[in-house]
Amino acid sequence: MFSHLLSGDFPRSRVLLVVLLLILAGLTFAPFAFPGAKALNVAAKICIFIVLVASFDLLLGYTGIVSFAHTMFFGIGAYGIAMAITRLGPTWKAIAVGTAAALIASLALSLLIGLFSLRVKALFYAMITLAVATAFQTLASQLSDFTGGEDGLSFRVPEVLTPGFSLSGHPFLGVNLDGKLISYYLLVAVTIVLFLAMLRIVNSPFGRVLQAIRENEFRAEALGYRTVLYRTWSNVLSALFATLAGALLALWLRYNGPDTSLSFEIMIDILLMVVIGGMGTLYGAVAGATLFIITQNYLQDLMKVASSGLAGVPLLRDLVHPDRWLLWLGILFVLSIYRFPTGIVGKLRARAQRAP
Amino acid sequence: MSVSAATAAAQEALPTVKTDLVPLLLLPVLALVAVPLIGSFSTWVTLTFAGLAMGMIIFIIASGLTLVFGLMDVLNFGHGVFITLGAFLATTVLGTMVNWTESERLLLNLLAVLPAILVAMVVVGAVGLVFERVIIRPVYGQPLKQIMITMGGMIIGEELIKVVWGPQAIPLLLPAAFRGSLLFGEAAVEKYRLIAVAIGLVVFAAMFWVLSRTKIGLLIRAGVQDREMVESLGYRIRRLFVGVFVVGSALAGLGGVLWGLYNQSVTPQMGGQVTVLLFIVIIIGGMGSVGGCFIGSLLVGLVANYAGFLAPKVALFSNILLMVIVLMWRPEGLYPVGKR
Numbered sequence: 001m002f003s004h005l006l007s008g009d010f011p012r013s014r015v016l017l018v019v020l021l022l023i024l025a026g027l028t029f030a031p032f033a034f035p036g037a038k039a040l041n042v043a044a045k046i047c048i049f050i051v052l053v054a055s056f057d058l059l060l061g062y063t064g065i066v067s068f069a070h071t072m073f074f075g076i077g078a079y080g081i082a083m084a085i086t087r088l089g090p091t092w093k094a095i096a097v098g099t100a101a102a103l104i105a106s107l108a109l110s111l112l113i114g115l116f117s118l119r120v121k122a123l124f125y126a127m128i129t130l131a132v133a134t135a136f137q138t139l140a141s142q143l144s145d146f147t148g149g150e151d152g153l154s155f156r157v158p159e160v161l162t163p164g165f166s167l168s169g170h171p172f173l174g175v176n177l178d179g180k181l182i183s184y185y186l187l188v189a190v191t192i193v194l195f196l197a198m199l200r201i202v203n204s205p206f207g208r209v210l211q212a213i214r215e216n217e218f219r220a221e222a223l224g225y226r227t228v229l230y231r232t233w234s235n236v237l238s239a240l241f242a243t244l245a246g247a248l249l250a251l252w253l254r255y256n257g258p259d260t261s262l263s264f265e266i267m268i269d270i271l272l273m274v275v276i277g278g279m280g281t282l283y284g285a286v287a288g289a290t291l292f293i294i295t296q297n298y299l300q301d302l303m304k305v306a307s308s309g310l311a312g313v314p315l316l317r318d319l320v321h322p323d324r325w326l327l328w329l330g331i332l333f334v335l336s337i338y339r340f341p342t343g344i345v346g347k348l349r350a351r352a353q354r355a356p
Numbered sequence: 357m358s359v360s361a362a363t364a365a366a367q368e369a370l371p372t373v374k375t376d377l378v379p380l381l382l383l384p385v386l387a388l389v390a391v392p393l394i395g396s397f398s399t400w401v402t403l404t405f406a407g408l409a410m411g412m413i414i415f416i417i418a419s420g421l422t423l424v425f426g427l428m429d430v431l432n433f434g435h436g437v438f439i440t441l442g443a444f445l446a447t448t449v450l451g452t453m454v455n456w457t458e459s460e461r462l463l464l465n466l467l468a469v470l471p472a473i474l475v476a477m478v479v480v481g482a483v484g485l486v487f488e489r490v491i492i493r494p495v496y497g498q499p500l501k502q503i504m505i506t507m508g509g510m511i512i513g514e515e516l517i518k519v520v521w522g523p524q525a526i527p528l529l530l531p532a533a534f535r536g537s538l539l540f541g542e543a544a545v546e547k548y549r550l551i552a553v554a555i556g557l558v559v560f561a562a563m564f565w566v567l568s569r570t571k572i573g574l575l576i577r578a579g580v581q582d583r584e585m586v587e588s589l590g591y592r593i594r595r596l597f598v599g600v601f602v603v604g605s606a607l608a609g610l611g612g613v614l615w616g617l618y619n620q621s622v623t624p625q626m627g628g629q630v631t632v633l634l635f636i637v638i639i640i641g642g643m644g645s646v647g648g649c650f651i652g653s654l655l656v657g658l659v660a661n662y663a664g665f666l667a668p669k670v671a672l673f674s675n676i677l678l679m680v681i682v683l684m685w686r687p688e689g690l691y692p693v694g695k696r
Contacts, residue, residue: 064500066500066503066504121499122499122500122503123425123429123431123499123502123503124639126503127431127635127639130631130632130635131632131635131636131675131676131679134632135672135673135676138673139672139673142669142672264628268507271504271507275504318519318520319519321519323518323523324515324518324519326511326515327511327512327515327516327519330511330512330515331512333504333508334491334505334509337495337504338494338505341501
């Protein structure tokens, strides 16, 4: 049964298995184990980014395409929900309409970009997507009638998902069974479903062709696969999953603006998560996203301590300043490209293979 | 057959390369088309100079990027960090010489700006050397890793700049004598824009001279055309490449100083923000072509300023529109480089 659920793609490393189970347990029991709004927000963000990073891995790790337009599709999903609910009111129908519209928009856009520019070299594609994504971000912040401009859109969600809604008057294990909890578990459930779906895709014959293209495009073509077609499909699929992740983000935050879903910083974050976690394996997305977001939220606390401890040392003090957390992750990123290009997951798997 | 006759025959056999002047015509045509659209001639002069100044600065920054790409297929996504570094160095150097920059005398102003430019170019060039060695060399011929690692280099660079200068924007005021504008009839042209155009022309002329009249330039051009052929003739393209990379970085540092003075303030993000513009310019120019890069930069500068006046909303997308139009006309860019 597990083999079926995971599409036959097991962690293949005992340490990795333990880590993944810990993450799963942590996310499942987060509201009970780590009380407080911040912890729940962190857990929710991890879920959303697992989907987003896994969808980017589909493109970067499995197909070997570098795209900088991934946040564009993330943003389309978030804006789809935000705009639909602002127009149609906080109903489930609005959510469905918004998601559907966003998916169609992403499909069309990714197909267009793919067909036009996937024939060219990797560098060119990276540059084109960067330009398109920048233009899209400008567009979103300029069309303030539709998107709320720089301020973004705040909206309400269906009542069941609001903190005001209560399932029962009595707290369960010290936690109020409110709408926030329901939306969190909805989020976890959707994340698991989407993740397993992606696992299915990369382990299908289609996924094998993608990996063949990554390894040697010329040979894949010689074997009779229309590589352009496969690359385009990979582009489309990854865009669609990113759109869904965006929709989840908007529903969770009940807000969306250009900085929350479209900014280039997020694009860099995703890139770092994929590479540090491990390219070409979806479990890497889980490990990378979890590590990165926990670091982002809690490393700063640690650095605050270090920084105040080093208050007397001029340069060192600035190096461990809490706002400089990205510096350390950037260094980790560069090192991981050199030292372990397969990321955490690849490293763990290699070790498991060496020690039978 | 005598020797001289043989060389004459050889020279005759050499096919002469036809200079392609059509892209050159784009600039005057664009400027002329803009006249009736804008209506007022004096506004047109102001906008044209603003566009040329912006274009020249972009060219100074982008020229190194395009040459490095042409020579080694290396596209540095972290080029923006050199710009930022140059600009921040200028704030430090000029900050120590407030007396000279605030003086009304042109000579003292120049004495303050020249060291700023020099320091920026030397330091950024040195950083470029390290960057090439540490970041780029280990990932040769692996475009995927190269994109990611130069991106990582940019993240680290930007954060280090924040460590040294702090994350906030720093004002970078023009020296006193460079402020204000000159009046030509009714048209007002900012002095600094004239200076930027002049510096840009000097850099372009120097680069053109090196590339077309010296042996190093010949090797660079040949390397851009066909690297392996030049290597097989016994030249070390690698060393040449490092040189070009360092000079390209230094020019980005110079461009950063000019760009910072142009905007009158510098932020740690300024380089990253220009990167997209640089890519558009080198795509328009034909990846690897310096002449194309020059025309592309000026086109981008002019279009941005004309569009900013005529239709501010469109101006935000004018660069991308320009790129799409140029690529529809010449899919390989204005001056395609042979091997691709």
